[in-house]
Amino acid sequence: MYTTEEQALIRLDIFHWLEMTRDQHAGITKESLLNDYHFLGKHIPLLDRYKGIHNPQLFSETLSVVSTLNSKYEDNETLEGMILYDYQATGDGYGNTKLRLAHQRHTPIVYLLETSKGFYWPYVNVIVLGDDVVTKKFVLDFRNTDDSDRVFDESINSFPVSEIQKKYALQQTKRRVHQPAFRSRVIKAYSEQCAICRLQHTNLLDAAHILPDSHELGRPVVSNGLALCKIHHAAYDKKIIGITPDYKVQVSSPILKEIDGPMLKHGIQEMHGVALHLPQAKSDYPNPGFLEIQYASFLETV
Numbered sequence: 001m002y003t004t005e006e007q008a009l010i011r012l013d014i015f016h017w018l019e020m021t022r023d024q025h026a027g028i029t030k031e032s033l034l035n036d037y038h039f040l041g042k043h044i045p046l047l048d049r050y051k052g053i054h055n056p057q058l059f060s061e062t063l064s065v066v067s068t069l070n071s072k073y074e075d076n077e078t079l080e081g082m083i084l085y086d087y088q089a090t091g092d093g094y095g096n097t098k099l100r101l102a103h104q105r106h107t108p109i110v111y112l113l114e115t116s117k118g119f120y121w122p123y124v125n126v127i128v129l130g131d132d133v134v135t136k137k138f139v140l141d142f143r144n145t146d147d148s149d150r151v152f153d154e155s156i157n158s159f160p161v162s163e164i165q166k167k168y169a170l171q172q173t174k175r176r177v178h179q180p181a182f183r184s185r186v187i188k189a190y191s192e193q194c195a196i197c198r199l200q201h202t203n204l205l206d207a208a209h210i211l212p213d214s215h216e217l218g219r220p221v222v223s224n225g226l227a228l229c230k231i232h233h234a235a236y237d238k239k240i241i242g243i244t245p246d247y248k249v250q251v252s253s254p255i256l257k258e259i260d261g262p263m264l265k266h267g268i269q270e271m272h273g274v275a276l277h278l279p280q281a282k283s284d285y286p287n288p289g290f291l292e293i294q295y296a297s298f299l300e301t302v
């Protein structure tokens with residue numbers, strides 16, 4: 001067993017490794033989680049092949065928990081954007097003991113969400129906020145999972161005050177929970193390519209919403225998404241580019257007449273009329289009804 005300081009150091013290194021690796025391919029394969037992580041030459045698997053709660057021997061507290069596509073554990077999401085994670089029901093309950101310790105010691109863990117078969121999005125720095133012995137569930141808190149506002153202190157207890165702040169925090173949490181999984185699913189569905197220009201640099205790709213978050217139908221599902229590179233995402237949102245319900249790219253007519261540098265010429269104007277690069281699975285195709293709503297508003301803007 002490592003000392004507490006060593007454990008903290010390794011845990012942080014694992015978080016960094018997971019963030020780096022997941023961003024390269026919008027997620028991580030099971031094999032990679034099992035085989036690819038090493039600390040000073042020592043191999044450490046990052047999930048348990050057989051159990052939902054992973055407790056490597058060298059850690060005093062749980063390292064990761066898993067939510068699989070066909071998980072027998074029923075994970076529930078609360079209104080506050082927290083996840084309720086069921087106690088491990090089988091075996092000696094050892095997994096629960098170490099997860100309980102993570103709760104008591106505020107030790108952050110990893111939540112591995114299976115976004116497609118054998119493919120995971122890791123959320124790092126998840127806090128075990130509660131332990132409900134009555135319903136036999138742990139409360140997992142995702143508010144610190146962003147890189148931008150990572151905190152390891154007690155600020156998780158300082159709840160926001162006003163109603164507006166509460167609503168905002170709730171929105172942010174929901175976004176934090178749903179956005180990465182949505183991005184991972186969409187980019188995977190499009191084989192890690194921009195649907196317009198086929199750019200294959202995953203770290204330059206976004207999962208664009210067809211109908212925005214704010215729209216009542218704007219849910220984070222693949223059929224409401226498009227894998228787009230940064231420039232085409234922005235061009236789609238700004239209505240410089242439209243997509244017809246039969247999957248053709250259209251560039252707005254004023255933009256087609258403009259004269260500018262190579263980005264406008266090759267990156268935008270030459271995309272006019274090309275067929276959208278579609279996902280492999282038909283069930284992942286963009287919903288034509290959603291495209292139609294957005295295309296109508298593109299035509300209005302032109």
Ligand SMILES: [Zn+2]
Pocket residue numbers: 194195196197198199228229230231232
């Ligand atoms: Zn593109």
